Amino acid sequence: MWWIYALLSASFAALVAIFAKVGMKGVDSDLATAIRTVIILVIAWSWVWWKGGVPQIHSLTRQNWLFLTLSGIATGCSWLFYFKALQLGEVSQVAPVDKLSVAIAIILSVIFLKEVITWKIAIGALLIISGTIVLIF
Known part of the structure; x- marks a missing residue:
């Protein structure tokens, strides 16, 4: 079942690039990212509320908060640079x-998550890296 969600994620991620490219014409990329972030904030909290997950916020540990905060910072930086x-x-x-x-x-999952x-994962990663090098040069 996970792969269905992964394919949906990839499909929507592809739409992000197309919609963003058209939507940013004549707009500062940082402003475009900020606008997009507000939209995401509304959608994410609406989804959590609809599914009844809001009360779970009280059960988060310090470690949850720390790593979710770090993940949010990484996401924000990724979006700013991507846009x-x-x-x-x-x-x-x-x-x-x-x-x-x-x-x-x-690579990071091996280092930090052990x-x-x-071989299949290693070959796939090497193909991704090779393809990226081809696209850059």
Whole structure:
């Protein structure tokens, strides 16, 4: 079932690049990111409220708050740089390079989460890295 959500995520991420490129014409990329963030904030809290998850906020630990905060900071930085890259480059180049995050996440998962890499995962990561290098140069 996870792969259905992953495919939906990838599909919506692809739409982000297309909609953002068109929507940012003549707009500062930082302002565009801020506007987008407000929209995301409304959608995310509406979803949590609709699913009845708001009361769970009281059960979050310090570690939950710390790492969710760090994740939020990383997300914000990623979006700011992604929108700037989209403003300066072509979607067909920026979006695939942005997906280098998949290979980086695999490497970081081994270092910090002690996840085990299979040959299939290693080959996939190497193909992503190779494809990114081809697109950049």
